[in-house]
Amino acid sequence: MADGFDSPRLSRIAKLARLGMEGRWIAEFAAHHLSQRWLSRLPHGDGHSVLVFPGFLTSGYSTGPIRRTLTNLGYDVHDWGFGRNLSYSAHLEERMQDKVEQHFTESGRKVSLVGWSLGGVFAREIARARPEMVRNVISLGSPITGTKHVTLAGPIYEFLNGKFDAEVVQRIAGMRKPLPVPSSVLYSRYDGVVHHHGAMQEEAENAENIRVPASHLGMGANPVVLSVIADRLRQEEDGWSRFEPSKSMAFLHRRDGLF
Template identity: 40%
Template sequence: MDSPAFKPPPAILLALEPLRAISDYFASLAPLSEPLPQGDGHPVIVFPGLGASGYATEGLRERLRELNYEVHDWEQGVNQWPDTDFDGFLELLSAQLKQIYSRNSRPVSLIGWSLGGVYARELAKKHPELVRRVITLATPFADQANSTHAGWLFTLLNGGVSPMDEALLRQLGIDPVVPCTSVYSPSDGIVGWAGCVGTESEYHQNVEVDNVSHWGMVHHPEVLRVVARLLAEPRHRSFRSLLEACVTKLF
């Protein structure tokens, strides 16, 4: 798919988002057509989207626990962007990451939905030695300013002013040096898909899921399949090393 200019989704997708989100939720209740890969028990932290709390990601966390992962909520309540400086807020999130890593002596996978994916990526940049991989779900890290219909809510929750300056926006577009996967949907009604797509590289890949709403990103069975597959992959320094390992095994 050729990348268009960064822009929010069409108005029709925004209007249909609530109904499609309900449909995606009920789809998550149906039995899966095939079993998901079991995990190795490594720890996972899940970060909610803007205006949401751990309640919104509870279903995803429970499914991952059933796959044998040690899954944690981010423990910060409703996600409305920090009311302190961003670096100070990252230190707060870092404390949980360090605690979980210390208790398990294993790197932690970070899953972030929408704005939560921003925190996951920034934590991985700050502490790459503690992070196994990052999975973002509908996170517009490539363009926070123009790719979303949620800008008004973002500004409202932050006292009527945008909390992101140009320097921070540039920082958010830089990829961590751990394996990162951006899962996005062209039919997302809140976030334009182009803002979720980064340049494919040694450490970054993009995965498209079709016909999934923005809210459905934490419910839809296709997203769950992608997340389960990624979490079950062996730990490698990069996607390139994973490919090399597969080629070596074949030949």
């Protein structure tokens, strides 16, 4: 049974309905602009480097709200630096690791990685390969179980890049496993692109899943999502602890809640 429905046809209808709900991103971007004063009062950071990875088919332009918010909170924030995110390759992964190493070497401190959608997959795999350089990882609606829980972007990815080869399939099978560094997965039950089951990691002492009230396309501007990112980044390098929302915000993050 898929998505609570007992026929392939109804399952497809459910996926299309969720995809149609992605129109909420307009309200989320509007809320971002209206929440600037509130966002400026979020906990400030210690100035360490943060590298932000965009989602599939998008570029650094899309992560502007994340990067501007974190810059205003005192972090040394950088775009991933490779233009539009269209595909994965071993060469690209090597270049991304080099980028992290550059910021690690220049700052003398571990780097935090924030990735939206496919960008979160990249961030997680970089941390798995180079944990000595990574402080923590935050992923937003990332398909860490591959394309089987993805509505539209999965077929587009395969159309542009072909089917995954055996090595990539094997890597996908292990992506949900906890990383060797602290990691926070932000997911939404109302994500119209990546089903929340496909965005959640196996929980462990340093691995958590946090529910947020967001669309997939609006996650990078949603004020609630940005507040969670700020909370996760503000922690000391060796003092990571699990997310505890404030009493006034707790209802937005309940796993059995409405949002």
